[in-house]
Each structure stands twice: as C-alpha cells, then as structure tokens.
Amino acid sequence: MTVDNPAIDPAQDTDPVRYLVQPEGSENPLTTYMLMLYRRKWLILGFAAAGLLAALLITLNATRLYRATASIEIQREAARVVDQKGVEPPSSVGSMEFYQTQYGLLRSRALAEQVVRKLRLSQNTTLLYGGKAPDQPSGAAAPTRKMLEERAIGAVQAGLVVSPVRGSGLVEVSFSSADPQLSAQVANAIADAFIESTLARRLDATSYARDFLGRQLEALRGRLEDSERRVVEYANREGLITIQTPGKSGESAGEQDLAAIDLAALNTALAEARADRIAAAARSTGQGAQSAALAKSLADPAIASLRQTRADLASQLAKLRVQFKSDYPQVQATERQIAEIDRQLASQQGLVTSSVGADYRAAVERESELQARVDALKGNVLNNRSRSIQYNILQREADTNREQYQALLQRFKEVGIAGGVGVNNISIVDRAMVPSGPYTPRPLVNLLVGLALGTALGAALALLLAQLDETVGTPHDLQSKVGLPLLGSVPLMSSDTNIIDELDDRRSTLVEAYNSVQTSLRFSTSHGVPRTLVITSARPAEGKTTTSVAIARNLALLGTRTLLVDGDMRNPSIHRSLGLPNSKGLSDALTGVENLGGLIHRMEGSSLAVMSSGPLPPNPAELLAGRRLDAVLQALEKDFDHIVIDGPPVLGLADSPLISSHVEATVFVIAANETRSKAARIAIRRLLDARGRVLGAVLTKFNAQQIGYDYGYSYEYGDRRRNA
Secondary structure: OOOOOHHHOOOOOOOHHHHOOOOOOOOOHHHHHHHHHHHOHHHHHHHHHHHHHHHHHHHHHOOOEEEEEEEEEEOOOOOOOOOOOOOOOOOOOOOOHHHHHHHHHHOOHHHHHHHHHHHOHHHOHHHHHOOOOOOOOOOOOOOOHHHHHHHHHHHHHHHEEEEEOOOOOEEEEEEEEOOHHHHHHHHHHHHHHHHHHHHHHHHHHHHHHHHHHHHHHHHHHHHHHHHHHHHHHHHHHHOOOEEEEEOOOOOEEEEEEHHHHHHHHHHHHHHHHHHHHHHHHHHOOHHHHHHHHHHHHHHOHHHHHHHHHHHHHHHHHHHHHHHOOOOOHHHHHHHHHHHHHHHHHHHHHHHHHHHHHHHHHHHHHHHHHHHHHHHHHHHHHHHHHHHHHHHHHHHHHHHHHHHHHHHHHHHHHHHHHHHHHOOOOEEEEEOOOOOOOOOEOOHHHHHHHHHHHHHHHHHHHHHHHHHHOOEOOOHHHHHHHHOOOEEEEEEOOOOOOOHHHHHHOOOOHHHHHHHHHHHHHHOOOOOOOOOEEEEEEOOOOOOHHHHHHHHHHHHHHOOOOEEEEEOOOOOOOHHHHHOOOOOOOHHHHHOOOOOHHHHOEEOOOOOEEEEOOOOOOOOHHHHHHOOHHHHHHHHHHOOOOEEEEEOOOOOOOOHHHHHHOOOOEEEEEEEOOOOEHHHHHHHHHHHHHOOOOEEEEEEEEEOHHHHOOOOOHHHHHHHHHHHO
C-alpha cells in the first residue's frame, strides 16, 4: 500500500502540522449515506419490524368502518320558472367562491344537527361509541340528552367527507361508520337535508322580503288614503270641481276644472257664432243679398216644388194648345193653375228674401250672448286657477303616493310568486348504497405503511446517530475525522481467539492484515521500515500491543534482527502475551544497567528478541525524560536492525510523547467504532507537539463486511488457502 500523503516523507516534511491536513475521501455522497445506513442495518431492520408489528396490532384492534357515498350536483344558477329579478342576491358564479361556500355548508354544524335530529342519532350507540359498548366510569352521572346530541353531531361531522369532482359541478358526499346501513342512511340524509336547507334559505329570503314589503305597503296605504282625503276636503271647501279627461288611447289624460272646460266650450261656440255673423252680414247687403236670396231660393224645397209643378202644367198647356183653342175649358183651367202657382212663387220668393236679413240679426244676437257668457266665465276660471295651486300640490302628492303604492304592490306579488315556485340548484345524482364491505382497515396498506414508517424512522435515526457518532469506524472516517493516512486495517477477532496462535498461522486473516501494514511501513520512508518505531494509541485496549507483536514478528520472519520492547512501564502486557518473565527489562536499562544483553529475551527459532518493561518504576515519565533513552536506543541499534516499542496510551500520560520524540517514527493505533475522533486528534496533537513523526494509523477491530466495505476479500482468500 502506497501512502500518498507527502507529510510522511521525511525528505519533504518540514511542518508536523501537515499530518492533520488530509484530503477527504472522494466517495460519492450517496454512497456515503448508503454506507451509514448499512452500518446500522440492524437498527433499521428493528424499527421496520416494530413498524410492521405496530401496524399489525393497529389493524387487528381497529374498528371496521363502512363508507357510503352519495353524489349530488350543484348548479351555479337555479332554473328560472318565473323571471323575477332581484328577489335573491346574485351568486358569485364567476369564481370558486360559490362552490367553496356550498362545500362549507355541507360540512356545517347546522346541517349535521339537522341530520342527527331527523334520524335520531343521539340514541344510536353504533355512531356514538363506534360499535363498541359504552364505557361508563363507575359513579359517573349518565350523559344528558344534550351531551348525547352534541356527541352525535361531532361524530357526523367527523365521519363526513366532501369530495368535489374536479372539472364538474358534482360532489361526492361520503360517510363512514361501523354500521353499513347507518352509513348509507346518514349519507342520503345529508344530501336530502342539504337540498331542504337550500330551499329553506331561499324561502326565508322571500318570506323576509314579503314581510318587509307588506309592512311598507301598509304604511304607504295609510299615506295614500290621507293624501287623497286632503285633496277631496280641499276641493269641497274651495268648491273646485274637476273632471277626468280621456286621452288618445282611452286612458285618463288628467283632471281639469269644470269652469275651464265650460270656458273652452263657450269660446269655441263664440268663434263659430262670430263666423256665422260675418257670413250673414255679407249676405244681407248689395249684390251679396241678391246672390244670397237666389241661392236660398234655389235651396228652398217649397219653391223647388212649385217650380216643378208649374213646369208640368206648362207642358200640359202646350200639348192642349196644339189640339185645342184658347177658349177650350181645359186650356183655360190649366192657365188659371199656372197663374196661381206663379203667385205662390212670388210670395215664397219674397219670404226668402226677407229671411236673409233675419239670419244676420239672429247671428249678431247669438254672438253677443256668447261673448257675455265667455266674459263671465273668464273671471271664474282665473279665480279657480289661483285656488287650484294648493289643490295641485295635494293632488301631486296623492298621485306620487298612488304610484309608489302600485309599484310596491306589484313587487309584493312578484315576490310571492317567486317564493311559491320552490326551484333549487341542488339535485341528487346517485343515492348512497349500502356498502358491501369495509373500506378500513386495509391490512396490506397498513402493513406497508407501518413498514415504510418504521424503515424511514430507523433510517432517520441511523443517519442522526451517524452524524452524532464521533468514533472512527471506517478508513474514510480515519482520513476525514482524524487526518492520518491509513497504514492498514486489522479485522475484528472473536473474544475467544488466541492472538498468539492466530499470529503463528501464516495464512490467517490477522497475519494477512499485518502483512499489509508492514508493506505500508516499507514504503513510508526512503530506506524502508523505520529502524526505531513506537506503537501507541489514544487510550488503552485499542490493540497496540497486538500490533507491536505482529509487526515485530513479521519483521523477524523476514530475517532481520528485530527487538520488541515493552515501553509501557505502567501496565505492561507483552511478557504475559509471550509467556516471558518480567523481572528485568526497560526500566533497568533506563536506570543505568550497562549490560543490555542481559535484559533481552531471545525467542527460539527466530531472529526476534524481546525486552520486557521490567520492574515498574514509581514515575516512568522521569526515566523517559532523561538522556538515557537515547543512549539505550543507540546501543540497541548496534545489535538490531529494527526496534519496535509498545508504548503506553497517549491521553493522560507523558510517556508516549517522550518516546515518540526519540524514535524515528510513530504508528498510531485506533480501534474501530471505539475511539472517538476528538480523543484521537488530541492524542496526535500531543505527539506532534513532542516532535514525533506519525507515519499513519492502523485501524484495528475492523469488521469490513458488517459496515459494507470490500476489504475482506484477501482474508477470505487466506481462509480458503488454509482450508484447502
């Protein structure tokens, strides 16, 4: 494994702080979240199972509800049987406000109360208690009728669902209850009650209008009678007589004063008399008199008869004279008759001539008489006109009141007709049928919802825990949270595994993992594995001792002279792991023992040597702080190619930072899912402050398959070889 962090190259490293500045992994964010969920798959599966169980329990304990649906049509305008405008306020047919108002009326408490009272639902235990027996606490008073009615109203409103059909005037009115018969009855009752309430509102509106118009008519009638009474009283008191005059179409054109009517008639007669008098004057003088007498004689029937008789006699006389002589008796008799007729004509003509003068005198007398009467009526008319001013005022007031009364009476009749028609814009399209089966609970849907909710809750909790988790669990976490390159990952071993035996098996997954760590160490410096190396961690029990032993054994297997030193002089463990005595060791070397070879234990059949911690000193930090550690290391380097030191934990102790400052390199061990990133960063900071060279980190107790990483293929391959 090649470490791509330039900070670990001694030739380039000038600032130890660069150890903490590491680039984050280039993993896809979706992959990162999926890995977070996979690491906590058992938590998610647990919540999913809990969701399924909860959904199952809810489904088994839920009351079966039956839903019945009635369909109604709401028209924007009702059909007009009579075209009476203004009886009701116009509805807002151009917007959704009208329909929203209707939906609100369907859900109203008043409508639910009407249905409850109509069906007597306050006595229906299925509606009140959901099909279960009423749970009455001991000692509690029985609910009153009002309480039961309120509960029934609330149940009706709770079970009612109003669903408009998009793009139409249809509305589905559904009701749910534990009784299918009840659901259908309530749904139909709601539709019927809605129609009845709509009609009632219309009738109430017209009833109010009729009552209002009736009161106005009564008041206006009194005003009209009073105004007409004052007109009559004033006319009687002033002696004014008026007559209705007909108009062109037979209607009344108004009232006129009787004196004015007489004056108009006399004035017309006076004009005619004046014309007659002028014509008679023209006939009674000069040539005009002769012409008039001639014309009158021609028009006189007596003269015309006499002339006709004389003509007949003259004709008979002419015939007689042809046959007889003048002394013939019949001729003489005819002549006498003609002479008598001539005398009568002369007498009648005289009478006609004398009548022309008589006509003129009669015309003059008639004109004079009419003129006198007209002059007398003019005074009466002028007097009546001055007295008619107040009369006209009173008459106009009476006419105005009469017109208002007639208009209001007509409106009252229109309102009465419109209110009695009973048209409605609501109609039932389909009545609710008794449902054949319950619509809820739906087991499959409930289980799917419970599974989805449980899984979602578990996933949310897993992501939350992942965000709150400060432990280092993956190689990516190691680089992003701690800032160190990964030298290798060591698999998690079972608690009953013997580590030494596992390390002795060269085909075990543990050995393969530490071989990978050793390979990374070989490329960590220009000259290969550092000659002096300290293995440490932030806190105890993170696997640093196992790592120290494994690295030292692997180096020794390569044929190099390797010394494993137990640098933990507070809680040593290497001598117990390898079965060695701890009577002498590092503490003796640091206190001045010159014969270092007597402090070293040689392992049989291997180039590995071990120096235990030795007797525990009272203050190990004082021994490590002196110059003796450098001298010991220099002396040991003469006999060994590599020195691996198992250091104590960093936090709370000064031992590891002191050792790190005297060795060539430091390897930091982090236990997966145990070490907090903050603690690891603090420990690394202490090592850097002591001028230690941290090459990288080894991630121990790492379960690759459990968290979704594919680092376990090499270990599986090693298992197959061992079992082959």
